[in-house]
Every structure is written in C-alpha cells, then in structure tokens.
Amino acid sequence: MMAVASPPHEPTSRDRLIDAGRELFWRRGFHDVGLNQILKTAEVPKGSFYHHFDSKEAFGQRVVEDFADESLAVLDAALAGDGPPLEKLRGFFEGQREFYEANGCCNGCLVGNVGQELAETSDVLRRTVELHFARVRARLAGCLGEAARRGDLADGVDIELFADVLFSAWHGALLRMKVEKSLKPIDAFLDFHLPRPS
Amino acid sequence: MMAVASPPHEPTSRDRLIDAGRELFWRRGFHDVGLNQILKTAEVPKGSFYHHFDSKEAFGQRVVEDFADESLAVLDAALAGDGPPLEKLRGFFEGQREFYEANGCCNGCLVGNVGQELAETSDVLRRTVELHFARVRARLAGCLGEAARRGDLADGVDIELFADVLFSAWHGALLRMKVEKSLKPIDAFLDFHLPRPS
DNA sequence: AAAAGGGTAGACCGACGGGTCTACTCCACG
DNA sequence: CGTGGAGTAGACCCGTCGGTCTACCCTTTT
Numbered sequence: 001m002m003a004v005a006s007p008p009h010e011p012t013s014r015d016r017l018i019d020a021g022r023e024l025f026w027r028r029g030f031h032d033v034g035l036n037q038i039l040k041t042a043e044v045p046k047g048s049f050y051h052h053f054d055s056k057e058a059f060g061q062r063v064v065e066d067f068a069d070e071s072l073a074v075l076d077a078a079l080a081g082d083g084p085p086l087e088k089l090r091g092f093f094e095g096q097r098e099f100y101e102a103n104g105c106c107n108g109c110l111v112g113n114v115g116q117e118l119a120e121t122s123d124v125l126r127r128t129v130e131l132h133f134a135r136v137r138a139r140l141a142g143c144l145g146e147a148a149r150r151g152d153l154a155d156g157v158d159i160e161l162f163a164d165v166l167f168s169a170w171h172g173a174l175l176r177m178k179v180e181k182s183l184k185p186i187d188a189f190l191d192f193h194l195p196r197p198s
Numbered sequence: 199m200m201a202v203a204s205p206p207h208e209p210t211s212r213d214r215l216i217d218a219g220r221e222l223f224w225r226r227g228f229h230d231v232g233l234n235q236i237l238k239t240a241e242v243p244k245g246s247f248y249h250h251f252d253s254k255e256a257f258g259q260r261v262v263e264d265f266a267d268e269s270l271a272v273l274d275a276a277l278a279g280d281g282p283p284l285e286k287l288r289g290f291f292e293g294q295r296e297f298y299e300a301n302g303c304c305n306g307c308l309v310g311n312v313g314q315e316l317a318e319t320s321d322v323l324r325r326t327v328e329l330h331f332a333r334v335r336a337r338l339a340g341c342l343g344e345a346a347r348r349g350d351l352a353d354g355v356d357i358e359l360f361a362d363v364l365f366s367a368w369h370g371a372l373l374r375m376k377v378e379k380s381l382k383p384i385d386a387f388l389d390f391h392l393p394r395p396s
Numbered sequence: 397a398a399a400a401g402g403g404t405a406g407a408c409c410g411a412c413g414g415g416t417c418t419a420c421t422c423c424a425c426g
Numbered sequence: 427c428g429t430g431g432a433g434t435a436g437a438c439c440c441g442t443c444g445g446t447c448t449a450c451c452c453t454t455t456t
Contacts, residue, residue, distance in 0.1 A: 013404080029315055031229035035444060045405045046445085052403090056444065106318055115377040116314045117227055120304055129377050164386035165367060172370030179313040179327050188362035211434080232413060243435045244415085250433085254414065 014052045016042040021063040026110045030060055030117050060114065061128050067110050068132035075139055085147040089140075090194040093170070097186050100174075105181050108174040137167050166193055212250045214240040219261040224308045228258055228315050258312065259326050265308050266330040273337055283345040287338075288392040291368070295384050298372075303379050306372040335365050364391055 011019070020041035024033040035056060039046055053059040078092035079085070100106075107113070115129035141163035147153050153162075169189055176185035209217070218239035222231040233254060237244055251257040276290035277283070298304075305311070313327035339361035345351050351360075367387055374383035 028319060029229065031227065032319060034442065036442075046407095047405055047447090048403065050445070108314070112373060113314060116306070116311060116373055119376045121226055121230060126377060126379075133374065133377060161386055161390055164383060165390040168370030168374050168383050168387060169363060169367040170370065171373050172366030172368065175310060175314055175369050175373070176331065176366050178317045179324060179331060181324075185362060185366050188359050189366060192359055192363040233415085234412075244437095245417090245435050246433065248415070 013042065013044040013048050017044055017049060017052065017059070018063055018066050021059060022067055022110065025060065025063060025114065026067075026107050030114060057122055057124060060118075060122075061124055064111055064114050064125065064128050064132075068128070068135075071109075071111070072132070072135055072139070075136065079139060079143050084152060085143045085150070086152050086194065087197075089143050089147075090190065090196075093186075093190060093194065097183065097190070100177060100186065101183055105177050105183055108178045109171070112171050112174060133167070137163055140166055169193060211240065211242040211246050215242055215247060215250065215257070216261055216264050219257060220265055220308065223258065223261060223312065224265075224305050228312060255320055255322060258316075258320075259322055262309055262312050262323065262326050262330075266326070266333075269307075269309070270330070270333055270337075273334065277337060277341050282350060283341045283348070284350050284392065285395075287341050287345075288388065288394075291384075291388060291392065295381065295388070298375060298384065299381055303375050303381055306376045307369070310369050310372060331365070335361055338364055367391060 017038065020038050021033075024038060024041060035046070035049065038059075039049060049059070053062065074095075075092060078095065079088050081088065100108075111129055111132050114125055115133070118125040119129070120126075141159055144153065144159045144163050144166075148157065148159055153159075169192075173185040173189040177183065215236065218236050222236060222239060233244070233247065236257075237247060247257070251260065272293075273290060276293065277286050279286065298306075309327055309330050312323055313331070316323040317327065318324075339357055342351065342357045342361050342364075346355065346357055351357075367390075371383040371387040375381065
C-alpha cells in the first residue's frame, strides 16, 4: 500500500535508517561506519534494512540523494525572491557559515565528503554526487547571470567560469575548515568572492 | 645500526611499506585499504610492519608526511629561480594539471584526501595535514608577495587573503576533478586565478 | 477463513579487520 | 664464541564486516 501523507506519525523505519545514515556518514564517513552502527542508531533490525535497500552502497546513494535534495531546496529558497542576486548569494553562504560555526567547524558537506571518499570506488555514488554538483553549479551560474544582467558584475566577467570557481572554492574552503578547525577559510572565501558592498 | 647512505640498494621493507601505503591510500583511501593488502603489495610480513610502526594510524601519518615533504619539494623547486613569480606559480599548477591528466583525472591529492577522510576521527592525522596545508599556504603567500613587490598584482590585493583563496580553490578543483572525471575544474581555476598573460 | 505479501526480527555466515605473539634469522659487538 | 637486539616470518586472536536466510507478525484481499 502506498504511504499516503498522514503527517504526525512516528517516522517509518526506512526514514529512521536514512536519518541515521545521514548523521553517521556525515560525521565519520562511509567506510568508517558499519551497518550494525546504523542499525543500532536507527533501532531497526537487519532484516528491515535489507528489505528496504539492496546493499550498503545503494543505501548510501539514497542517503546522499535525500541530503542533496534537501540542501538544494535550501539554496533555491535563498536565491528566490527579487533582492539583489549577489546579496542573496552571499546570504546563502553566510547561512552555511553559521551552520558550520554552530557545529564547531567540523564535518563539512556530506555530498562532497562522499564524493571524495567514494568517487574512485563506486561509480553509482560518484554519479550521484556529480549530478548534485551540476545542479548546484547551475543555480550559481543562474544567479550570477541575473547579477550580470543587472550590471552588478564587472563587465567581461565570464559567468560560467565564475560559477565554476566559486563552487570549487567553496568546497575547498570546507575541506580546510574541517582540517584547520577554523572558519577562516570560509571567511576568506566570502571576503574574496562576495565582499560586502560596504 | 644507522642505515648509512649506500645508494643503489634494493629498498628496505620499511620503504616498500611506505610506498605501498602511499599508492593504496591515494587510490582508495585510508579505511578502504586493509593491512593485509598493504602487506601483500609491499611483500612484507605482518611482523615487520608492527616492528616499524605502532599502528595503522601511525603508519598513515608517516605515509602522509613522506608524501607531503616530497610534494612540498616539488613546489619549492617550481617557485625557485628568478623568473616572474606569477608565471612560476602558474607553471607549478600546470605541472600538477599534467600529472592528473596523465592519471585520468582521478584520486586527487593524498594529503587533502586523508584530511577529508580522517580529520574528525584522528587528531594525529588532522594535525599532520594541517601542518602541510600551512606550509603550502605560506609558500603561496610568499610567491604572491614577491609578485606584489614587483607590481605584477593589482594594487590593493590582500596577499594573505589571495593565498588562502587560491589554496582552497585548488583543493576544491581537485575534488570536482575526481567527481566529474574532468580537467575542466582545474582549467577554470587556472584561467580565473592565474590567467595567461596573453 | 484462508492466502498473500509488506515489513520486522535476529541468528547465522564466511571473510576480513587491526593487532598480538612466538619463533627464528642474521649480524654487530664484547 | 656467544649473546643481544634489529628485523623477518606468519600463525593466531577476536571482533566486526556486509550480507543471507528463515521465521514470524500483521494487514489487506478474496
């Protein structure tokens, strides 16, 4: 039977598995977390896990997709409305900054982490991450294009190139944040690429 | 007895272990590679491994340090001499680009990978990576400062900030390279941050 | 009432994880 | 000569790994 929307129910075991996976994979990575750990966290027996997912890898894919969709929605929400696009963009990254600050500058982005850890060993995961990356990059380029059309960007700036670099720089800053346990790389990113109008 | 330099000898088992670790960790990450795999690759028995290293973690640290020292030497060599600093810098990154191109756009940088995978679970490894990052960043800033002194950089550019962003952007580009299996992010980095004089 | 099937429950599997331990070889030093 | 330490060799330990399998609800359908 289809699970029709009947909101205030306790989450299904499938949901609890995804949540546990998200949390654990985010904090410790894919290979460092065993099934039993996930099972224990979600309070779900192994039989249910393999009823809902074909393998740990397939499960990982679902976890990443789920997280990616959600964070894409956050980005879209930040870029919606008709404010100045560059300010909306900066607002989004500042929101991220705050999130990481509240979390002690650790862990970084689940999608990026999984991409880094599994790109060479799981083509399924690699493609999943690749797809999400492309979507985010497209949003960035769209926003930048909007800014260019309004004349908020210096003439001659290559939108696509800028979007590429912005996105790379962001992920690099996240890596350095977790290694250096500091917001400095994030702030440098913000100051350099999206300086406050001042 | 100290191993005095007597060059053309077959490598010691310790050396073979480090080499195997470097290769395997680079290709597949730390957690995805078991001791037995390393042992088999290096053709060294377990007893020797634990004679030379206290644990897999300590071994990982040595592997990273070894690799980090070597790549720092490559960077120093590229920045040595008295050519225009910005060109030397671009030359270095172009050299890296070529290396990755020859390797099929995969794996990325061992130090960055280990940093990402282990920063939250091993403080030893985290600090090792952090130290290397700081060293590279310092080289970058030094080179940029030289460029500024020569007037090769636009006035008002913050050297430290630029070095920060450059370094982050590079690691982000490496991540995207391996996920997207493409040199495009690397080229975007080069074009944006270190454009050819043209 | 019976059958069917989604989902729960967990015992069980062989393989492999990191790590320990003992035995042995080899060579420098006294 | 013989002893001690560096290094080699690999059997062995137990815990955990991802995954399978059977049994058993419980609800829906007929």
